[in-house]
Amino acid sequence: MRALQIAATGMSAQQMRVEVISNNLANMSTTGYNARRAEFADLLYQQQTRPGTLSASDGTMIPAGVQLGLGVRPTAVSVQLSQGALSNTGGDLDLAIDGYGYLEVTMPSGASGYTRDGGLKRSADGEIVTSDGYPVVPGITIPEEASSIAINATGEVYAYFSDQVQPQLLGQITLAGFSNEKGLEAIGSNLFLETEASGPPQVSPPGENGLGTIRQGYLEESSVDSVREITELIKAQRGYEMNAKVITAADEMLSATVQVK
Numbered sequence: 001m002r003a004l005q006i007a008a009t010g011m012s013a014q015q016m017r018v019e020v021i022s023n024n025l026a027n028m029s030t031t032g033y034n035a036r037r038a039e040f041a042d043l044l045y046q047q048q049t050r051p052g053t054l055s056a057s058d059g060t061m062i063p064a065g066v067q068l069g070l071g072v073r074p075t076a077v078s079v080q081l082s083q084g085a086l087s088n089t090g091g092d093l094d095l096a097i098d099g100y101g102y103l104e105v106t107m108p109s110g111a112s113g114y115t116r117d118g119g120l121k122r123s124a125d126g127e128i129v130t131s132d133g134y135p136v137v138p139g140i141t142i143p144e145e146a147s148s149i150a151i152n153a154t155g156e157v158y159a160y161f162s163d164q165v166q167p168q169l170l171g172q173i174t175l176a177g178f179s180n181e182k183g184l185e186a187i188g189s190n191l192f193l194e195t196e197a198s199g200p201p202q203v204s205p206p207g208e209n210g211l212g213t214i215r216q217g218y219l220e221e222s223s224v225d226s227v228r229e230i231t232e233l234i235k236a237q238r239g240y241e242m243n244a245k246v247i248t249a250a251d252e253m254l255s256a257t258v259q260v261k
Helices: 003-026 226-258
Strands: 036-042 045-049 066-069 072-079 086-088 095-098 102-106 112-115 148-151 156-160 168-172 175-177 185-188 191-193 202-204 213-216 218-220
Touching: 003 036, 003 072, 003 226, 086 095, 095 102, 148 213
Parallel strands: 095 218
Antiparallel strands: 036 072, 045 066, 086 218, 095 213, 102 112, 102 175, 112 191, 148 156, 156 168, 175 202, 185 191
16 A cells, blocks of 8 residues: 555655744844745656556546655755845944855855855954854954944945044955855855856856945845745645545554454
């Protein structure tokens, strides 16, 4: 009886769906987080009678046939790309990307990582880094004697000094874009890695080539919709329960077959 195996694949799929929803709800307060969605596809079909074959009795063509499905399988956990709300923090190094693009950082291995988490910090050497201490590309160092800094919409970083009227330009933050954002590899800590599916990064100043702009003093909130996630959770729970009932019904049918005298 194939119903047992088919229902088992359905329960496994709904369990995976619940795990994805759980991760979304856990990251409701994660800066720059985009919700994920589990995607599924049906498995192979057993062709007992192929559509379009000729009937052996009178030679007429069979219009539909008999195709028995063998269950479901996961195909992807895709990112639902959407702009989160911008929250005003007032921090000098709190940056939100208003639009499309990623900040590039240098990881300890020397590889480039990409993030939309603009909660930046100043290292002991004055370098602008992420919360995990990864330097932002290109490297910008804030002088110790600087009284404050300002970052405009195009990413230019200016330092103000108590003994100078005009600010000093320290550098310009750039953004990276990808032809397929969903192809980026998530590695945790709000970081992504380039893959063959994402394509190479296209680096430009903010506001150019379709990239977004920088908003100083703001952070991008998570784009998770809690009401939608709870609704999806209920649907996944009901789907799991129905597949469990199929297994129970199939077991009862097998028991009845064994008990036949």
